Amino acid sequence: MSDPANKKDELVHPLAKPFLWLDAKWLKTSMIWIFGVLTLVFIGADFVHHRHDYIPIAEIPGFYAYWGFGAFVLAVMIGWFVVRGLLERDEDYWDEGGDHD
Amino acid sequence: MIDFPHIEALADVSPAWPVIIGGLIAAAVPNHLLRKVLALLAPILALVLWFNPETIGTYGIIEFGGFTLETFRYDNLSRIWSFVFILAAFINGLYGLHERDRLADASGLIYSGAGLGAVFAGDLLTLFFFWELTAISSVFLIWGARNNAAYKAGLRYLGIHILSGVLLLAGAVIRASETGSWAFGEFWGEGMEGGAVAAGIGLDSLGGWLIFLAFGIKCAFPFMHNWLQDAYPKATITGAVVLSAFTTKLAVYALARGYAGTDILIYIGAVMTAFPVFFAVVENDLRKVLAYSLNNQLGFMVVGIGVGTELALNGAAAHAFVHIIYKALLFMSMGAVLLRAGTVKASELGGLFKSMPATSFFCLIGAASISAFPLFSGFVAKALTLSAVAYEASHGHPELIAIWLVLVFASAGVLEHSGIKIPYFAFFAHDRGLRVREAPANMLIAMGLAALLCVFLGVNYGVLYTLVPFPEVAAQYEPYTFDHIVGQMQLLIAAMFAFTFLVRMGWYPDEKRSINLDFDWIYRRFGDGMVRWAWAMVDRLMAALGNLIAAARAKFGSRMFEAFSPMGALSRDIPSGLLAIWTSALLAIVLLISYIAR
Numbered sequence: 001m002s003d004p005a006n007k008k009d010e011l012v013h014p015l016a017k018p019f020l021w022l023d024a025k026w027l028k029t030s031m032i033w034i035f036g037v038l039t040l041v042f043i044g045a046d047f048v049h050h051r052h053d054y055i056p057i058a059e060i061p062g063f064y065a066y067w068g069f070g071a072f073v074l075a076v077m078i079g080w081f082v083v084r085g086l087l088e089r090d091e092d093y094w095d096e097g098g099d100h101d
Numbered sequence: 102m103i104d105f106p107h108i109e110a111l112a113d114v115s116p117a118w119p120v121i122i123g124g125l126i127a128a129a130v131p132n133h134l135l136r137k138v139l140a141l142l143a144p145i146l147a148l149v150l151w152f153n154p155e156t157i158g159t160y161g162i163i164e165f166g167g168f169t170l171e172t173f174r175y176d177n178l179s180r181i182w183s184f185v186f187i188l189a190a191f192i193n194g195l196y197g198l199h200e201r202d203r204l205a206d207a208s209g210l211i212y213s214g215a216g217l218g219a220v221f222a223g224d225l226l227t228l229f230f231f232w233e234l235t236a237i238s239s240v241f242l243i244w245g246a247r248n249n250a251a252y253k254a255g256l257r258y259l260g261i262h263i264l265s266g267v268l269l270l271a272g273a274v275i276r277a278s279e280t281g282s283w284a285f286g287e288f289w290g291e292g293m294e295g296g297a298v299a300a301g302i303g304l305d306s307l308g309g310w311l312i313f314l315a316f317g318i319k320c321a322f323p324f325m326h327n328w329l330q331d332a333y334p335k336a337t338i339t340g341a342v343v344l345s346a347f348t349t350k351l352a353v354y355a356l357a358r359g360y361a362g363t364d365i366l367i368y369i370g371a372v373m374t375a376f377p378v379f380f381a382v383v384e385n386d387l388r389k390v391l392a393y394s395l396n397n398q399l400g401f402m403v404v405g406i407g408v409g410t411e412l413a414l415n416g417a418a419a420h421a422f423v424h425i426i427y428k429a430l431l432f433m434s435m436g437a438v439l440l441r442a443g444t445v446k447a448s449e450l451g452g453l454f455k456s457m458p459a460t461s462f463f464c465l466i467g468a469a470s471i472s473a474f475p476l477f478s479g480f481v482a483k484a485l486t487l488s489a490v491a492y493e494a495s496h497g498h499p500e501l502i503a504i505w506l507v508l509v510f511a512s513a514g515v516l517e518h519s520g521i522k523i524p525y526f527a528f529f530a531h532d533r534g535l536r537v538r539e540a541p542a543n544m545l546i547a548m549g550l551a552a553l554l555c556v557f558l559g560v561n562y563g564v565l566y567t568l569v570p571f572p573e574v575a576a577q578y579e580p581y582t583f584d585h586i587v588g589q590m591q592l593l594i595a596a597m598f599a600f601t602f603l604v605r606m607g608w609y610p611d612e613k614r615s616i617n618l619d620f621d622w623i624y625r626r627f628g629d630g631m632v633r634w635a636w637a638m639v640d641r642l643m644a645a646l647g648n649l650i651a652a653a654r655a656k657f658g659s660r661m662f663e664a665f666s667p668m669g670a671l672s673r674d675i676p677s678g679l680l681a682i683w684t685s686a687l688l689a690i691v692l693l694i695s696y697i698a699r
Contacts, residue, residue: 011536016458023452023532032605035598042591051584054491055505064509064591071513072599079382080610087618088383094616094625 039065105152112154113161115173116147116183117218117231120190124210124238128203136206140194143210147187147217151180159223168283171223177570178418182220182354184568185422186213188554189346189429196433196547197339208241209343216347220354224283225273225312228355232269232315235348236262242340243332251335257625258332261325262348265318272311279306286358302359313360320352320403321396323372327621329396330380334388334445338436341388345395345432346425353402353421357570362409370407371507373400378514380619385612387445387523388435391428394471394519397511398424404504405486408493412578415569416485422565423478423558427470430551431523434464437540437548438527447522447612452532460540461528463548470555472520472593473512475586478555481562483512484580484589485569513596520593521600526612 012020021027043062053059060066123143127136154160154175161173190213197209215238219231236259243255277283286301302309321329329349333341360366377393377400384390398420405417437460438453439445454461466477473479487508494501539545558565566575603609664670 012455013458013539016455016461019454019458022454022529032598032601035594035601039591039595039598042587042594045587046591049583049587051587053584053588054488054495055502057502058491058588062591064588065595067506067509068513068516068592068595069599071510072517072596073603074510075378075514075517076382076599076603076609079379083379083617084383084610084613084615088613088615089618091614091616093618 039069107155108153111150113173114150114153115161115218115221116150116187117172117214117221119143119146119150120214120217121211121234122214124207124212124214127210128207131203133201136203137194137198140197140206140210141191144187144191144194144213147190147214151183151187161221168226169224170227172218172227173221174223175221177572178354178358179220181418181422181568181570182350183217185425186217186220186347186350189213189425190217192426192429192547192551193339193343193346195550196342196436196544198543199541200337200339202245202337204241205245205337205339208238208245209339211238212242212343212347216351219351222285225269225276225285226283228285229266229270229273232319232351233263233266235351236266239344239348242344243336245337245340246335248335254332254335257621258328261318261328265315268311268318269315272308272313272315274308275311276302276306276308279308301361304360304363304365313363316352316355316359317369318352319348320356320399321349321373322369322403323376324620326373326377326396327619330389330392330619331621333392333395334386338439342429342432342436345391345428349395349399350421350425353399353406353417356403357406357414357417361406361414363407366403366407367501367504368407370400370403370405371504373397373403374511375400375507375514378511378518380617381514381518381522383610383613383617384518385447385614385616387447387450387527388432388439390447390518390522391431391435394431394515394523395428397515397518398428398471400511401483401486401508404508405489408486408489408501410489410493411571411574412485412492413489415566415571415575415578416482416487416489418569419482419485419565419575422568423470423482423555426551426554426558427467427478430463430467430548430555431471431519433544433548433551434460434467435523435527437544440544441537441540442535445527446614447526448614450527450533450535451530452528453535453537454528455532456535456537457528457539459545460548461524463545463552464524464528466552466555468520468524470559472516473589474593475581475589476556476559478558478565480589481559481565481580484585485575485578487512488578509592513592516593516596517600521597 043065046061051059051061057063120143123139123146127139130136130139154173157176159171159174161171163170163172190210193209193213197205200206212235215231215234219228219235222228222231240255240259240262243251243258245251273283302312304310304313318325318328333344336344356366374397377396381390381393381397384393402417402420402424405413405420407413435445437457438450441457442450442453444450470477470479473483487505490501490505490508494505540548562580563576566572566578569575600609662669666672
């Protein structure tokens with residue numbers, strides 16, 4: 001009897017087979033470290049070479065990194081707690097009024 | 102520079118015509134192969150006509166009913182928009198090659214041609230004609246999905262876009278009666294002292310405001326935007342790709358021509374960049390995420406037009422150009438997923454890179470482009486707008502610092518919904534065990550071509566900068582400076598770190614099978630409810646009035662009966678003497694009146 005997991009892997013596209021490591025658990029757990037270190041590297045670049053910008057606040061070393069991190073978290077939190085929290089409805093919400101969605 | 106041969110006989114033929122005529126022929130041709138040849142040939146013919154004019158100028162002037170219609174205005178602004186429209190029409194034709202749908206083939210071509218026609222319109226009447234044609238032809242790309250939801254969404258879409266056309270016509274008529282001119286943005290590109298560009302229409306009259314509103318509807322301004330998120334995700338697979346290219350970018354073009362430097366656009370655009378981010382974060386339908394993302398991208402262009410300097414307008418035009426390509430690429434990749442997996446709900450997808458590696462790769466290129474990673478097209482385009490805003494903020498307009506901060510916030514937001522969410526939840530994340538076939542070859546070729554352009558323009562940005570409205574200004578701009586690359590990488594990498602951090606902490610919202618209400622609730626539920634309530638009230642009022650009239654008639658009838666029936670008061674036996682007295686009195690009154698009247 002064939003193993004269902006093996007059967008599933010047989011259906012993987014040949015072009016995808018060299019990239020199956022993208023689904024590896026070690027990669028998923030280490031992503032936070034990879035991006036953490038990279039963020040520090042790019043912040044560090046500001047201390048090596050002073051960045052010039054039209055906007056004074058943007059000349060603070062690492063400004064874009066702080067703003068990017070904060071913006072991302074803020075966007076997710078507002079989306080989660082404000083949009084989903086207040087405006088989420090069942091998938092068939094519009095169907096109930098005969099106004100299919 | 103390559104010199105293309107000039108064909109004098111075709112000098113007055115707008116590139117819109119071969120595409121529209123191709124669409125009309127496709128509507129009549131039952132042969133699938135012939136229609137597909139038309140879908141590819143028509144944009145190629147349009148491109149030949151695009152190269153035909155020797156100089157900037159207005160061609161294709163038609164005298165009709167006392168009006169002068171300018172059908173082919175070839176200038177620095179229409180050039181870039183029309184070029185990318187032609188490119189998009191060709192890529193769309195490739196993408197839809199496998200479909201056997203006469204309606205889709207015809208409407209796709211007519212719609213693309215109408216978009217081209219509107220871009221080349223030199224007067225408001227010609228613009229109105231093509232404006233409405235884009236609305237009417239494109240609705241079939243939604244209805245083509247052939248389900249009830251698409252039918253209803255198509256009706257709403259059509260209603261809103263017809264309204265936009267009516268406002269445009271009303272504004273044009275008012276403007277013509279005031280100024281005696283039907284011209285559309287005749288002053289654009291002149292009087293550029295200090296880098297400012299004079300608005301072609303402006304907001305100094307009622308007509309100007311109505312036209313602005315018409316453009317705003319099509320551009321999906323805040324509170325007018327929901328037709329976009331409502332209709333595009335319900336369109337056909339190819340339809341959504343086609344729709345993503347033309348309507349909203351036509352509106353951006355119209356704003357650039359008519360309202361460059363109009364301050365209010367800066368604030369409208371800033372809102373447009375920010376609010377869709379919050380909705381896209383928790384949206385489960387990935388094509389709807391792209392629709393929100395489209396709204397966000399339009400915001401950058403609108404801000405650029407509002408700032409109105411040469412650099413900012415270059416930014417808006419370059420952004421529109423690259424956006425059409427990478428947004429189409431993202432819609433194409435989601436279309437391929439929908440075709441193969443049968444859904445684009447994030448809650449039902451994941452791990453598709455194992456089945457659709459080429460589609461995943463192209464989607465990642467689209468995601469990198471829209472996120473503005475260096476070496477991708479979004480980077481070299483968005484940089485122009487952000488630099489223009491920052492420059493103005495530091496040169497006498499400090500209020501623009503807040504706008505600039507919003508734009509940088511929105512840039513991180515773009516990465517969230519289009520850079521990460523779309524590819525991650527469709528192709529990676531949790532492997533749901535979906536093992537489907539890779540997209541059809543024609544879809545892959547179309548996606549490959551779009552992906553190639555994303556990289557080509559990101560690297561060879563000089564090509565893009567020669568097409569923008571002010572190439573001499575663009576030529577002085579260098580996007581790949583150390584400061585710019587480091588700043589952008591800080592933003593993007595830190596945002597990606599934030600994503601991994603939130604996921605690790607369990608603070609990233611799960612993909613759920615649900616919907617989120619948006620402003621369209623106002624007219625789809627509240628407005629609909631109000632109309633139903635008002636109708637019911639009118640119904641009741643009419644019933645009550647009917648009852649009142651019936652009661653009054655019954656009362657009057659019974660009174661009359663009481664007075665005149667054989668049993669009534671006037672039929673009673675009364676003494677003849679009394680009757681004689683009353684008769685005499687009546688006669689006396691009659692005599693008196695006739696005497697006085699004489």
